Amino acid sequence: MDIKTVCLGLLTFGEATGYEIKKLFEDGTFNGVFDASFGSIYPALTRLAEEDLVVSREEEQHGRPDKKVYAITPRGRAHFIASLTAGIQPDRVRSEFSMAMIFAHLLPDATVQTYIDQHLAEHRDALARLEATSADPGSQMANLQFAIGLGRARLLASIAFMEHHRNMISPDGAALAPAGRD
Template sequence: MKAVYGYPHPVLGILSLGDTTGYDIKKMVAEGAFSFFSEASYGSIYPALTKLTDEGLVLCRTEAQENRPDKKVYSLTSEGRKALEASLVNAPKPDRNRSEFLAALLFAEAVSPNRITSLIEDRIDHHSAQIEMLERLLGDEDGKAARFVLQYGIAMQQAARKFLQENGDTFEGS
């Protein structure tokens, strides 16, 4: 069996849910529930699909479309499903919490304390928008695991927003 990249490769995971196009994978990762644990651009999705296809983990078929270019639809092979299962055997590494927001706060205090309040207000608005988006996705989701992941994402966003709302005034008067 070929090596799978990371834990688990998001393309294999998405294809385990059903056949789809590279465009739809990108949309799921950029705007959907997958945006909370995966980053991918067209520049990374299509090379991954090509490599996974070359390794026999993914199949690609072309579907004709009227008045549009043909589209490529990808599906998981039995070997791909085995590779996905193999990637799930071991526990994932701990989450990495890297935050441009926290770096901006840290440096804003040294450079421009007045900027901190607007950074916090903007982040509260961001968390509120994320909560709304996840709640919309949750309303359309029937799968138990997907619902759990979405609810987890909502809880994390709510906790971060609550912390900022309750502690954001720490910097007032700095």
């Protein structure tokens, strides 16, 4: 699934600008699901407009740059539904953090500990944003709560595991009694 399709999907929830779509990837329901840069979002929206899957309307603002608000067309909606119904690919993950942990025996212990702290902080942030999204009145649909809940469950499991088992990985911790499976 390419970014064009994802943008199309976002627009089924309502109008949005390229800028707002980017923010959705960072903050909202889509955190941990998808991500894209401006450099791919803007061209994607342009191409979708060329294919009549979305339409845009320019909105002037006072003291702010003009907005280009995109809305999905009936054809766009049909296209999106068809592409999602046609099948999905397995999740694709690229975790540099896990890489670092796999090779932790080659790294300075301080580096490893810093990476774990960083990763924990990122996860706690993501969790907080997800909880906020979950409480949002616009997110009360059952399927959205399911998607958010799944992300939340994963984040909680990761955080709990790292908190309970990080002692396994430090040289000091390795000398202690090894932590059990839970």
